[in-house]
Structures are given as C-alpha cells and as structure tokens.
Amino acid sequence: MNNWRSKTxxxxxxxxxxxxxxxTAIITALGALLVCNLFYLHWEENDDFYMGxxxxxxxxxxxxYIVSTNIVVGWVLKSLYLIAPGISWIxxxxxxLVALSFAVILWILxxxxxxxxxxxxxxxxxxLFGHKDPSKKxx
Numbered sequence: 001m002n003n004w005r006s007k008t009x010x011x012x013x014x015x016x017x018x019x020x021x022x023x024t025a026i027i028t029a030l031g032a033l034l035v036c037n038l039f040y041l042h043w044e045e046n047d048d049f050y051m052g053x054x055x056x057x058x059x060x061x062x063x064x065y066i067v068s069t070n071i072v073v074g075w076v077l078k079s080l081y082l083i084a085p086g087i088s089w090i091x092x093x094x095x096x097l098v099a100l101s102f103a104v105i106l107w108i109l110x111x112x113x114x115x116x117x118x119x120x121x122x123x124x125x126x127x128l129f130g131h132k133d134p135s136k137k138x139x
Contacts, residue, residue: 024103027106028099028103029122031123032102034126049069051066051090056081056085056097057081064077077089078091102122102125
C-alpha cells in the first residue's frame with residue numbers, strides 16, 4: 001500500500017460525513033454526465049409529457065392532481081412550473097430522482113465495501129442500469 005492511489009482511498013475512508021456526502025454527490029454527477037454523453041436517454045411512453053402539461057396548466061389551470069403520480073410530487077411540479085414555466089420540470093424531477101437513487105447506492109456501497117470496491121461496483125451498476133438500450137426502439 002505504498003502507491004498514491006491506496007493512500008488517497010485510505011484518506012477518503014476516514015473523512016468527515018459532510019465531505020463524504022459531497023464526494024458522493026460529485027462522483028454521481030460525473031457518472032450522470034458520463035451516461036448522458038455516452039448513451040441516448042429518452043422516455044419510453046408519452047405520459048410524462050402529459051403529466052407535465054397538466055401540472056403546467058394545459059387544461060386552463062395549473063394543478064397538483066396529476067394522473068398516476070403522488071400528490072406530493074404533483075404539488076412540487078406545480079410549484080416549479082409556477083416559478084419557471086418554460087422548463088420541462090417533470091424531466092428534471094425524474095432525472096434528479098434517478099441521480100439521487102444512484103447517489104444513495106454509491107453511499108451505501110462505499111460505507112460497506114470502502115471507496116475502491118464500492119466505486120468499482122457502482123460504476124458497473126451505473127453502466128448496466130443507468131441508461132436505455134439504444135438498440136431497442138420505441139414503437
């Protein structure tokens with residue numbers, strides 16, 4: 001364990017919690033950028049567009065009562081569309097939740113297995129499940 005990589009990983013394992021959370025967030029953001037640049041991301045169905053349109057007031061009034069979505073998520077979407085209606089908040093929220101779930105997975109793996117093993121397993125997990133297979137077309 002005399003090389004610089006081992007010493008760096010040892011330092012990561014003994015860092016304060018807030019620094020570990022920040023490191024996890026940065027690694028997750030870099031992983032998300034990697035997946036977004038390597039693979040084509042798209043929605044499988046068009047119901048997300050309609051749910052976003054409902055929250056943004058497509059039927060005359062913004063509403064948090066969105067079909068097949070929890071009322072809390074609907075309230076968050078409605079509030080975001082009130083602040084900035086030009087942004088597709090439903091896509092931002094769903095992708096944010098996916099990124100948050102990958103961050104939680106990385107956090108758990110690094111706490112249980114250490115940074116080196118946890119990051120290696122998380123990277124494989126991200127590349128296997130973090131994207132839509134471009135060979136499968138929507139029909």
